[in-house]
Amino acid sequence: MLRALLVSAVAAFALLAWRERVPDVEIRYAPRTTQAGRIFPGFALGSGFACENDGLHAVDVAFAPIGGDPQPLEFELRQGAPDGPVVRSARVEAAAIPASDDWVRFEFEPLTSSAGQRFWFSVAAPERTAHTPWTRYRGIPYVVRQWGDRAIDGPVIEGELLPAPPRPRTDLHHADLHTLAFAMNYMHPQAGEARLVLFDGVSGEELRRATIGPGLPCDTGWAFFRFEKLGPTRWRSLKYRVELPTGASLIGNADGPSIVAFHGGSQVPEEVLGLTCGGQVLEQRDLVFRAWSSNEGSALLARLSTRGGRTILFAAILWFLALLVAARLLGRPQEADA
Amino acid sequence: MGAGGESQEKRKQADKPAELRGTAVTAPQKRKEPAAEAPGDRRRTTRLVLLAALLHGLAYLFAVAPWMGEDEPWHLEYATHVAHLHQPWGGKPAMYGANVPIDERTLWATSQLQMRRRMAGVTEEELDARQREILQSMAEHDYYRRVDWAGAVQDRSDFDQIEPFFTASSQPAGYYVVLGLWLYPVRNASIDTQLAWARALSLLVYLATVWVALELARCAFSDRSLVIAATLAFAWFPMNARLGAVVNNDVLARALGAVVLMLCARRLSGDESRRTLALAIGAVAFGLLVKSTVMSLAGVLYVTIALGATTPTKRRGLALVTVGGAALLAGVLWLWHTQHSPVLPRNLTAFLERLERGASPATFRELWHTFVGGFNWYSRELPERTYTIAAVVAGLAGLSAFSALFHTRRGVSRRVLALCFALIALQVGLVVLRGEGQGRYLMPAMAAIAIVFAAGLLAPLSGFRRPAGLRLFATLLFVYDAIFLWGGLVPNEYLLWGS
Numbered sequence: 001m002l003r004a005l006l007v008s009a010v011a012a013f014a015l016l017a018w019r020e021r022v023p024d025v026e027i028r029y030a031p032r033t034t035q036a037g038r039i040f041p042g043f044a045l046g047s048g049f050a051c052e053n054d055g056l057h058a059v060d061v062a063f064a065p066i067g068g069d070p071q072p073l074e075f076e077l078r079q080g081a082p083d084g085p086v087v088r089s090a091r092v093e094a095a096a097i098p099a100s101d102d103w104v105r106f107e108f109e110p111l112t113s114s115a116g117q118r119f120w121f122s123v124a125a126p127e128r129t130a131h132t133p134w135t136r137y138r139g140i141p142y143v144v145r146q147w148g149d150r151a152i153d154g155p156v157i158e159g160e161l162l163p164a165p166p167r168p169r170t171d172l173h174h175a176d177l178h179t180l181a182f183a184m185n186y187m188h189p190q191a192g193e194a195r196l197v198l199f200d201g202v203s204g205e206e207l208r209r210a211t212i213g214p215g216l217p218c219d220t221g222w223a224f225f226r227f228e229k230l231g232p233t234r235w236r237s238l239k240y241r242v243e244l245p246t247g248a249s250l251i252g253n254a255d256g257p258s259i260v261a262f263h264g265g266s267q268v269p270e271e272v273l274g275l276t277c278g279g280q281v282l283e284q285r286d287l288v289f290r291a292w293s294s295n296e297g298s299a300l301l302a303r304l305s306t307r308g309g310r311t312i313l314f315a316a317i318l319w320f321l322a323l324l325v326a327a328r329l330l331g332r333p334q335e336a337d338a
Numbered sequence: 339m340g341a342g343g344e345s346q347e348k349r350k351q352a353d354k355p356a357e358l359r360g361t362a363v364t365a366p367q368k369r370k371e372p373a374a375e376a377p378g379d380r381r382r383t384t385r386l387v388l389l390a391a392l393l394h395g396l397a398y399l400f401a402v403a404p405w406m407g408e409d410e411p412w413h414l415e416y417a418t419h420v421a422h423l424h425q426p427w428g429g430k431p432a433m434y435g436a437n438v439p440i441d442e443r444t445l446w447a448t449s450q451l452q453m454r455r456r457m458a459g460v461t462e463e464e465l466d467a468r469q470r471e472i473l474q475s476m477a478e479h480d481y482y483r484r485v486d487w488a489g490a491v492q493d494r495s496d497f498d499q500i501e502p503f504f505t506a507s508s509q510p511a512g513y514y515v516v517l518g519l520w521l522y523p524v525r526n527a528s529i530d531t532q533l534a535w536a537r538a539l540s541l542l543v544y545l546a547t548v549w550v551a552l553e554l555a556r557c558a559f560s561d562r563s564l565v566i567a568a569t570l571a572f573a574w575f576p577m578n579a580r581l582g583a584v585v586n587n588d589v590l591a592r593a594l595g596a597v598v599l600m601l602c603a604r605r606l607s608g609d610e611s612r613r614t615l616a617l618a619i620g621a622v623a624f625g626l627l628v629k630s631t632v633m634s635l636a637g638v639l640y641v642t643i644a645l646g647a648t649t650p651t652k653r654r655g656l657a658l659v660t661v662g663g664a665a666l667l668a669g670v671l672w673l674w675h676t677q678h679s680p681v682l683p684r685n686l687t688a689f690l691e692r693l694e695r696g697a698s699p700a701t702f703r704e705l706w707h708t709f710v711g712g713f714n715w716y717s718r719e720l721p722e723r724t725y726t727i728a729a730v731v732a733g734l735a736g737l738s739a740f741s742a743l744f745h746t747r748r749g750v751s752r753r754v755l756a757l758c759f760a761l762i763a764l765q766v767g768l769v770v771l772r773g774e775g776q777g778r779y780l781m782p783a784m785a786a787i788a789i790v791f792a793a794g795l796l797a798p799l800s801g802f803r804r805p806a807g808l809r810l811f812a813t814l815l816f817v818y819d820a821i822f823l824w825g826g827l828v829p830n831e832y833l834l835w836g837s
Contacts, residue, residue: 003809003813003816006813007813007816007817007820008820010817010820010821011820011821011823011824011825012824014820014821014824014825014826015824015825015828015829017825018825018829018833018834021829021834022829022833022834025837026834026835026836026837027490027836027837028486028490028834028835028836028837029486029489029490029836030486030487030717031487049837136489136490138490138491139491140489140491140494140499141489142502163441163443170443173448173498173502174447174498174499174502175447175495175496176495232444234443234444234445234446234447235434235441235443235444236444263499264491264493264494264495264499265491265492265493265494265495266491266493267491267492267493268490268491268492268837269483269490269492269837271837272837286837300833303832303833304828304832304833307480307832307833307835308828308832311400311401312400312401312828312832314400315397315398315400315401315823315828316397318393318394318396318397318400319393319394319397319401319823321393322390322391322393322394322397323816325386325389325390325393326386326390326394326570326574326812326816327812328386329383329386329387329390329566329570329812330566330805330808330809330812
């Protein structure tokens, strides 16, 4: 019995040790594929979320270095709406931003009654940043071509999405294509629109059109062209034409531009509310972030109870009983007792 | 001569099966000899082991959330089609290429075409409906919040949208025939019920395997403490217990591994009955129809038969087994080839690439991490120091047990221990050949690993210290299990969700 209690105490300690490690909300996105690009002055990037617990006190945003001089980052937390009242702010100096792909933490005075509230945060910079936040686009991603090593200049870039063969692996594996993301080198917010036109690869018929901007800058990031869902796209041949505004170029390699195709549904959990760029809400994507609220053991157990319910309780009881029975094997043999 | 004769006698004693040695053959010296199991204690031990394993297995059955077993959707999909009496052979290949009216790959997901190629008579609509049913259940049970690489999008229409290149359809049919028959009574129930039913079979197989592991330990050791240590090491090893709570063909592969090893150990310990041999051959043959990772068992069985071929008649039998075994192996390889098994490399270049990948430190790291503890489809791990500590303990146990092959340890059968080492080496070799380091691929050798742990950590102790050693060993094992379950599995599956 003593052994079982001792081991159970270890189990309880191991479980409660998680109270410091469980964020309130977290975009868990691995491997990270698409980044938003540099933050432009006046075009702060942010995200919205609904908080589960009281005591909201920090937000971490995933950043990756992409070259240049680091800039300080200004953080604002607004309540209720993207343009709601600022309830907290924080600043991270340039020297404190990690030199590698890592979280940047924005800490602030805890909000005592944050449970059930909606918050929107934004990260701004006085100059174009040397770091990019990661984004998660809502769709089933399929990497057609990885981030490349060269610029492909415009103003019009055309290409094909092809099955295998001739490709070693088909460019379009899934049905229900709704977004094509292109790696973008430099698209200034005032430069005008970027356009994508999709054609059938065989008949040449125009199938879809999509535009981005103006007012949505993208530098060393992925530009997402979203259009009405195109159903039959498995192993299909499509042609595309990208029209770029002045100064912008795509990134790719010798085979063509870097592209990620997004297919299928886009329903994600309700607690994430979408990305903001300069005040515009872009519901189909989120920044990769995590928000930290209460680290009380009771909040942890409440979450366990909500999500695990009775099955976890049964598991705990059975596990303890198993320990008790197993411990009986460790005593002296029955005959020796006699 | 005298010393040599004594040493030989000790070896003979140690190598006898547990039933034939112990108190009756070598009377234990008080407080120095290890305690053997008396018949009454033996029955009590068996009952307690099975009860403890049942409770432990049930705890994992409740704790592991639906669809948290690696590849569970694909395995269950396969078995449910068998439960609807579709034969897992003779399906319809996909049409594509230059001279076909339509490229079927444009119409159906690759995973559906692969399953159609396997299952006779199944329609595309049936395949689509089953995948959608499973995907809906996965979304309802928050699968996408738990598995980091799967993404958070919840509305998906086919398995390709989880991972484009996964399939269970290229696996041998043995496990799915067993599971399909088990699911037959509930084949029209909800997919959640079928999942629960399938997991219940895994629990039963786990229990049976624990019993086999206990019998194997009795062949390997005449000391009660070592027997219990090995059995607990098997039953309480967390990733092994967790495997008893998920749907996977590794469940059956592990059971067959334990069975064949136990039968071989019995044969090495003097049981030369034809029944034992026939059972072992049958288990190996069935194993080759279950999963390629049990190929190692054929090697262990062959070594066992070869070691016993001491008379001209037995040598002739060995020649027969060699020819028959080679023919069986060729047949199985051909079968795997016809079933598009990814186990077989396409050409020499692919084989060499695979070998290089399999022997790389990254593969061994992954193998170790997913053997000691990996969660949420291996997308999350225990703290790094846990793997380091486990590696140190395993290294010490392995070295100590290896030394027992050359130095007499009371109550330890060196021949059985050598057989266990042989199986482990073969199993690791298969991982290298396959080029993929996943801990569950070691599971056919799990019973052997448990024997090595017990022999390595407890056998060096003198007889009267072993019960105390067992208590410490078991306590540390329980603590490991506690950290795994309550500090790893439960927090990762229920507390840390992606949004």
